[in-house]
Amino acid sequence: MAIITISRGSLSGGRALADCLSARLGYPSVGREVLQEAAENLGASEEVFRGKFETTPGLWGRLTRAREIYILAVKTSLAEWCTRGDLVYHGLSGHHLLKGLPGVLKIRLIAPLEMRVEALLETHPQMTVSQAEAFIRDVDQDRARWVKVMYGADVSDPSIYDLTINLRTHTIESACETIAVAVDQPRFQITDEVEAEIFAFAAECRDRLAREKGV
């Protein structure tokens, strides 16, 4: 019984790992769905929502209320999922959205650029290797900047995660097995106390969002 968040660069195998963990542990796995629910909650289109949530704000962007409400909506949606029990979340910023919450195992998945380029070329055979590399670097940079601006954190800093796994050597299956052992440790179990904290966290997110929407 636990919540696992997976942070990764694009095309780093996060989705495959989440699927493996979901099958291995019997936990539901969610990613984009959380964003879709948050968008619905605010009555916004997912595209507009993704734009707000994923692109780096400009110089004064950090201060915009709209962006803060969007993030709060995602947090609320993710918190709701957490109240239902076990969960594997492979969407954006899980470790930040659930920061401070007990019973959460925060995983960072890394993979060599060549491996990620290969994965991109498989789905986009019209791309050249250099285009694929440039695309991945751009997305990485954009996300790193976003995390820096929104949370003041360095996305590659291992101290903001519990466990970092490198897919250069681990297969998805091995990463999955190792994480299954990690999440089995007592401190990641959802005890009654932890459950109460999760419910309180979700209620607080809901209330804050309702207040913000009502203003």
Added chain:
Amino acid sequence: MCIITIQRGTRSGGEALAKCLGEQLGYPVLGREVLQEAAAQLGVPAEDVGDKMEERPGRFGRIPLITKLYVAAVRAALVENARGGNLVYHGLAGGLLLRRLPGVLRVRLIAPLEFRVRSLMDSHGMDEESAEAYIREVDEARSVWVRNVYGEDNTDSNLYDMVLNLESFSVHEACQVVFAAASRPEFEMNPERLGQLEDFHLECQVRLAFLEDLGTQTLDLDARVTDGLAEVTGEAPLLNTGEVSERIAEIVRGVPGVKEVRLAIDWFDPYP
């Protein structure tokens, strides 16, 4: 069978994790002993080797010959101990010393500064300020050393197979997690990898022998061994090439286990 290296900052629980893994796997555990073996081999005090493995390089970032020699000796001693395919090493620069070897599980352990400061205060009776200053200084010196000797950032997670945060795991819990990873086929020292390990062992012996010999230590030589065949590459001045070639070949042939020597040296004109 598996070889595990644990890289950690000073006072980050690396030794305790290594001991736990050693007990669970039934493998030998080595740390500073490797450095002592290397020093004994060279006939110098272990402190000298330890200092060179940690001290900041010179002003221009060049690696002095003595540092190259000591690093080569430590690597050779480490690989000698790893030849059986079972080892947990928690000493200096482990993952980097064995970075060309496939199948090694390279673990990095990180721990919050407060945890490390507390550990040092408890064991050495230091005050908080001195303990923190000491840890920062050692971290910085190691980081500079790795950057200069290997051209890498030792805090970069990409250099490791896994990074564990001791803020989230006790040493015992971390031990279970690393044990699970070590049990996976990716890190199994199979016969093919043991063969590569044996070749790597010969490479380390050859490189050390080049640095110990007055005739070759200033040349920029490297060696790759495949199935006992040693290929020597590098650059050497176009002076007494026959004599120098013979000396290089003689050194390589003197390493037990090398079956054949091939020289692929670029001879350059020192007075163009």
